[in-house]
Each structure stands twice: as structure tokens, then as C-alpha cells.
Amino acid sequence: MPGTVSSLELFPPLTRSGLRQFLTSAWYPKFQRSTIKTTTIPLDDAFRAYMHADGVTIPRGADDRLVVRILRPAGSMLSDDEGDDGDDGDDDPSSVFEFPDLDRSIREAIAAYDGAVFPKLNWSAPKDARWISPSPPLRCLSPADVYLLIKSSDFVSHGIDAATAFEACIDNDATVNPHSASHDGLPLELVLKKYYVMQESREVRCFVRRNILVAISQRDPNYYEFWNEDATQTKIRQTVAELFQREIQQRWEGPTDYVVDLLLTRDLNRAHIIDFNPYAPRTDSLLFTFDELLAIAEDEVLQTQLPVLRAIDSRNHPSAARNTPQYAHNMVPLDLIQASAGQDYAGFAGNWEDAIREAMAKQQDDSD
Helix, strand or coil: CCCCCCCCCCCCCCCEEECCCHHHHHHHHHHHHEEEEEEEECCCCCHHHHHHCCCCCCCCCCHHHHHHHCCCCCCCCCCCCCCCCCCCCCCCCCHEEHHHHHHHHHHHHHCCCCCCCEEEEECCCCCHHHHHCCCCCECCHHHHHHEEEEEECCCHCCCHHHHHHHCCCCCCCCCCCCCCHHHHHHHHHHEEECCCCCCHHEEEEEEECCCCEEEECCCCCCCCHHHHHHHHHHHHHHHHHHHHHHHCCCCCCCCCCEEEEEECCCCCEEEEEEEEECCCCCCCCCCCCHHHHHHHHHHCCCCHHCCEEEEECCCCCCCCCCCCCCCCCCCCHHHHHHHCCCCCCCHHHHHHHHHHHHHHHHHHHHHH
């Protein structure tokens, strides 16, 4: 771990231009040989309006297979008359969305990537909406699958407005228009990665200060015995340090303080880049605190050694997963929580079913 790190701040200053370097379209061209195959699709103001629109609806013309799988178990069919209470609602026809060019681009990416993709919007993946898709989660086979996931995600919705995205930047301008896709230089982009069944037990998060790799954390909050074997930990530290020096350190063009997520191969000899994240409070420091990371980065002895590694060392570790599912507090979009009005599961499911069926029927009526 060569280099010298001194006089660091807990969090380095972050500018808007620096933050934009963490968009996939900014870093993917330089790292495509070291990461998962990815297609990035620029989006316009119409799509931003769709993301800001109330409710979870599927744009007209998109394949709705995922919606049908959610609303009814396999072998069950929706009736056109089922649940119709005669209330047409107050929806404005102008709120019906369709994106034929985007649908086509998504289908082309799905076809190019063996039939399935994993979506992101700007910096955010809809991991908090994984509950809404059938197993395997976050696997998208059609444009409708993509739309449903990103529209149901709080993570995604929080990351698409300049007012939110740039709020911690030292050159933030609070007067930007939050409904313009091009405002203040913040693009809106859909990222489609080739879908793989990721072994979360082999994912690591790496912390970099002034372009020096200082620490590595296990990402999955579960205990794995192999993570606590001395030989395994040494192997992981060596593999990550070598990859960083060979593939990342001299090629990364963004801020010199950053976080990079990696997926180790089964033999732990290689790793693939998953994503880059800003070194900022918005990024989860996992098994470290940011104060601890600062102390590690300023330790001259540690700077001459392999990066510090932390793992879940027992099933009783305070960070270890328990019975509560990850992102449990995100498991229902806010508008559905409001619609549930304290009903039981059956009533809630009925509301969810009615909302999507009515939206799809309205889209069909408007097209006739």
C-alpha cells in the first residue's frame, strides 16, 4: 500500500463535477474490461416526469408480464371486471406515458445480454424494491420489469433530482429546477447491466483516500466461516490490492477519495468492478466508521502494509443479519402505504392489484 496520506479531512470536499464522475457513463468506458457488460441509455425530461408522477404505473407499450406475475399466482388469470367499483378517478390523460424508443433500446440490451438485465438509474440501484419482483430478484426480462423496479424504489427516486443529488456538494446551487433532465448539468441515465446471479458472500467494499487503498469491508451482512480464515483474509487483501494497483489506481479520473465495490471470483484470485461511489456520508461505510477509516489512512505504519480488512467474525456480530429482511422499511412504496389505510394483507393486496389494473386499463382506453 505505497504512498503517503496526511492532513486528511473526515470527508473530502465534493463538487458537482466530481460527483458526476461516479455516473456509469463517466467511468465505464475506461473500466469495461474489468467490470460487468453494461449499456447506458440517456433519458429525457419526459422520463423524469414519469418518475415524478404519482403511483406505480407501467408505460403504455411495455411488456407487462412482471405485473401479471405479481398480481396473480401462476395459473391464475385477471378478470377485466374483477374489482371494478365504477370509480374512474381523477387521473389526467396527460399523465399516461409511453416510451417506444426507450422500450426498443431496453429490449435490444436484454437480447444482447442473454435475455436478462439488472437496472440502475443514475447512481442508484433499486435494491430496496427487490421484494416486488419474483425470484431471482432484480432480474429484468422486459421493459415493464425495468420500469416497475425503478418506479417502486425509494433509493432511485432520491437520486434523480439535482437538489438531492448535489445537496452535499460545496458548489451546490439550491435554485436548480428539479424537474429538468438537463438542469445544472445533471443527466438522467438508465444503466442496464448483464444479469448474473451474484454471490454476495464474495462482494467487498474498498475505501480509497488520495488514491491509496486503505481498507476493505465485507459487504454482505451475514457470517461466513471462510471469511475468518487467516489464509483467506490474506488472499483477499492481496487480490484486491493487486487489482487496485493494476486496473484502477492510475486509470480512475474522478476525485482521489472514493469507494469501489468488487466481486471476487470463486477462487479469490481475481475480482470484477461492480461500481464506484463517492467518499461521502451518503455511502455506507459498512464494518468501519468513517472516523476509523480516517485513522487508518493517517497511520504511517499501515500505509506500508496491505489494506486493513474487516469481516463479520461471528453470528453474534452487531452488523450480522437477523430475521428482518434487508431494506424492510423500504418494502412498500409510500403511495401504497397511504393507500393501504391500515387494511389487512388481503385488503392491501387488493388495493395494489386494483391500482395497477386501473392504470393499465386507462392506458388502453386512451390508446383506443
